[in-house]
Amino acid sequence: MHLVPAERAGLRTIDGHRVCDAIAAVGEPDHVRTWADRFSLLADPGRLALLLALHGAGPLAVSDLAVATGMKDTAVSQALRLLRTAGIVEGAKDGRIVRYRVVDERTSELLKHCAR
Template sequence: MHLIPAEHADRRTIDGHRVCDAIAAIGEPGHVRSWAGRFALLSDPGRLALLLALHRAGPLAVSDLAVACGMRDPAVSQALRLLRTAGAVAGEKEGRVVRYAIVDPVVADLLGHCAGDNGPTE
């Protein structure tokens, strides 16, 4: 099956069948954007530290996350706001305390790889 778009059909290819395989592997643009968004969340060291802390320790409050990650409370709150908007974390209120946890299973799986949950990475 040839997946080369009509607008590129006139372009020369070396391994046409591999080009078709590559196009199939890339898939839908929306799917690619979704994955790129997840990786963008993980690309900031502060957000990644917060997510790794939540991944390993479970639900934590802003002040506890700040201490664990060596950040200030406002920076943690700002990062969590972004992570909440992206659907990666959610907060659960217990009295006056809000504890945050990872709710996106794909992000949790990626963090498992980052944290070495799936064996050595080096």
């Protein structure tokens, strides 16, 4: 049980080798937090719909995303702000229009599974 932290070393285990495998699978707390944050962004149906639309259709403007998802423009803008801050989407200006696209590869991989 070489991976068990000192503060948990005295606790009773059934399969010590599996406990070490489980600790290795969980990994660093910062890594777990990063994925938990990503999943919390995807847990909102509106944000997930926006991401699926962007993943499936490519770069889209706020008004087009609103029509595609049935959301209001303001709700789309707020959701995109959160997704942009998290580094999941990025906007590219084309004149007065900003078109958004998914830029985070890990999120793109998750969306591939959601779209099936």
